[in-house]
Amino acid sequence: MNGPFPISDLIASGQLVIRIGPFSIRIHSTIPLVQRGILELYSAYSILPPDTFCDFYVRLIQPSGVRRFFRKQVLFAFDQFMPFKPLPYAQAFPFFEWGLNWCISGYSHRFLIVHAAVVEKYGKALILPGAPGSGKSTLCAALINNGWRLLSDELTLVDRATGHVVPVPRPVSLKNESISVIADTFPTCQFSPIVHDTLKGSVCLMKPPADSVEKAGQTAIPCLVVFPKYQAESSLSLTAVPRAEAFMRLADLSFNYSVLGAQGFETMTGLVKSCEAYDFIYDGDFNQASDLFVQLLDDVQQRVA
Structure with a gap:
């Protein structure tokens, strides 16, 4: 992975688009666990221009309110849809993987x-x-x-x-x-x-x-x-x-x-x-x-x- 800006900044701003097989995936998260997981395990993947049409736009975000500070949790969002209940904050990066499996298996009918x-x-x-x-x-x-x-x-x-x-x-x-x-x-x-x-x-x-x-x-x-x-x-x-x-x-x-x-x-x-x-x-x-x-x-x- 390489690009003109630090990858963590691209992830935080929703501008990181990577190619995974036949799919282009936009990843958006300010959660350090997600950013670190992407940096470490997806370093060999091609980065696409930020304006690339994406098959999937996924976000890992924290719930609003007290859950942001007390018993921290994480939500998975596909476009503007949140198909799952929140999980504990520590599970943020595995949640990205599980959620992406759900996106591909549910929407790739070609x-x-x-x-x-x-x-x-x-x-x-x-x-x-x-x-x-x-x-x-x-x-x-x-x-x-x-x-x-x-x-x-x-x-x-x-x-x-x-x-x-x-x-x-x-x-x-x-x-x-x-x-x-x-x-x-x-x-x-x-x-x-x-x-x-x-x-x-x-x-x-x-x-x-x-x-x-x-x-x-x-x-x-x-x-x-x-x-x-x-x-x-x-x-x-x-x-x-x-x-x-x-x-x-x-x-x-x-x-x-x-x-x-x-x-x-x-x-x-x-x-x-x-x-x-x-x-x-x-x-x-x-x-x-x-x-x-x-x-x-x-x-x-x-x-x-």
Whole structure:
């Protein structure tokens, strides 16, 4: 990040516009926790001119009145709309991330959007869908530290016209035990301060690799869908999932499948046809998991060839 004015001043005045994948985001906040989080974790992103048309204009603000001083809180605003109740002040930066997820998943219907992490290698996308607690973000964080490119930690965007996965690389959200697992395994990574006592427990964010941010314009062809499940002291297990079952699971995890109607059905059908799907149980051996996924990609490429 660089610009003619200090970034904190641009954020405070609502003039900071950054490019995140296919989106331009205007960020406005005078809260130091938000400004510091943007400075530290979004330093690799391109700054756009202040008068750029924005897909989303988001603000993190403090409520007026005594709440500004007593039991401080923070509000998330999308344009002039405040869709959430206020959260404790200490959660301001995670609130920015959660709120931006809500904006993208609720208003970007040119894509089919699935609640899934997604990474890339050889131009092929590995989609990791999962409910909270499945270990998808932990596995995603490990893979991008093992040579995979981050496309997204939370939202898999499938272009309805091409069927390709469109990257929207942002900081990787880690929770509870996953924080220490990833921090201990990959100590050179940069993390935001841990925030405790959220609805998700303790949370922090891992800075995305600069290479993933720089290549955010490069889409990937969906190839594998792996439903991960972390299970301590278990042996690594990979089980094929029939396409019909994979379709139903992905539809359940999609934010806008129903909203898109027939177009959602067609896009999901194309996605499932292009991918092999598996259930995957792992115990934290990230190198073994990465090697297995690379082998799966090689196998798929050989069958296609």
